[in-house]
Amino acid sequence: MADAAACPSFRLGESRYDQGSFLGRLRHFVDIIDPSTLFVSEKQLKESIKLLDDFKHGTLPPGISNHQTVVSTIIWQWLNQSHNACVNYANRNATKPTPTSRFLQGYFGAVTSAVSIAVGLNVLIQKANKLSPATRMIIQRFVPFPAVASANICNVALMRHNELSEGVDVRDPNGKVVGSSKIAATHAIAETAFTRVVLPMPIFVLPPIIMSYLERLPFLQKNRRLMLPIHSIVCLLTFGLSLPVAISLFPQMSQIEVSRLEPEIAMATDCKVVTYNKGL
Numbered sequence: 001m002a003d004a005a006a007c008p009s010f011r012l013g014e015s016r017y018d019q020g021s022f023l024g025r026l027r028h029f030v031d032i033i034d035p036s037t038l039f040v041s042e043k044q045l046k047e048s049i050k051l052l053d054d055f056k057h058g059t060l061p062p063g064i065s066n067h068q069t070v071v072s073t074i075i076w077q078w079l080n081q082s083h084n085a086c087v088n089y090a091n092r093n094a095t096k097p098t099p100t101s102r103f104l105q106g107y108f109g110a111v112t113s114a115v116s117i118a119v120g121l122n123v124l125i126q127k128a129n130k131l132s133p134a135t136r137m138i139i140q141r142f143v144p145f146p147a148v149a150s151a152n153i154c155n156v157a158l159m160r161h162n163e164l165s166e167g168v169d170v171r172d173p174n175g176k177v178v179g180s181s182k183i184a185a186t187h188a189i190a191e192t193a194f195t196r197v198v199l200p201m202p203i204f205v206l207p208p209i210i211m212s213y214l215e216r217l218p219f220l221q222k223n224r225r226l227m228l229p230i231h232s233i234v235c236l237l238t239f240g241l242s243l244p245v246a247i248s249l250f251p252q253m254s255q256i257e258v259s260r261l262e263p264e265i266a267m268a269t270d271c272k273v274v275t276y277n278k279g280l
Contacts, residue, residue: 003267027212036216040106044221073119081114081149081155082107088159093188097170098162108241110158114151128202134246145204152196160189160279170256170265170274179265184256188278191250199246206238207231247280254278 085107092098157164167180168188211231214220220227255273258266265274 027209032214034213034216035198035220039218040221042197067194072145074115076128077115077118077151078111081111081151084114084152084155085110085159088156088192092160093185093279094262095276095277103159103160106159106161112192113154113158117151117154118147145200148200148204149197152200153193156189156193156196160192166278170261170276172269172271172274178269178271179262180278181261181265183261184274184276187256188254188276191278192280195246195249198249201246202242203235203238207234210234252276252278252280 043270081134088110089098089103089106099152163185166181166185167182169177170179170181211234214230214234215227220230253275254277255275258269258272258274261274
């Protein structure tokens, strides 16, 4: 999920980090007192100075840019949301069969809505010329999260929309199915969607902080090609940490009071609480 939060736009003479927040100031001063800068060679310093001069005169070398492109946003969002769509479908409540046609409709709807939200918000911010540089910087840092969170919610809802129309099986304490509930399905999808909002939170916070230290190491300064795979590994480890935390927020086999469900289900059982499979 490469985005503006991980690679904020560069502004000559300004800090790379938001100075209006404690975390931004902390990262700024840690960056300044970083002792690894003592090992930067004279050649690297001259190259950095030349790059700054090129940026000042608007003549950046080929392959170096200040913003991510719309095309790159679309590609990465499509890959990310395609993966999410498959995960949401595989971990749905499968008590009711889902036709292939409805799966494809859900997939294209989920990916289209997700990409549209992400691209739309990023393009909107880039065209907001009336905003001050400081305001644009703050918004660029926070837009990726609501964009991804909103896209994830749409993804879950569309990939599991069959549950909303068909309902999910609810069972009594003995495991007997007492009916199919659309209300329970709504609760299941709402809880799952909330986990998809929590899931990306650490990914937007930890990798930028970790990489700000690692990218200053002399070894990585001399081997720039390793930066991307190392960044990928850091993101993978962070995701591995955040995934169990997010999906542990709610039990997979959730319970709900019968009085909150459809009247026909209340008439079909004497128990006060039934169980349903929330999915993951």
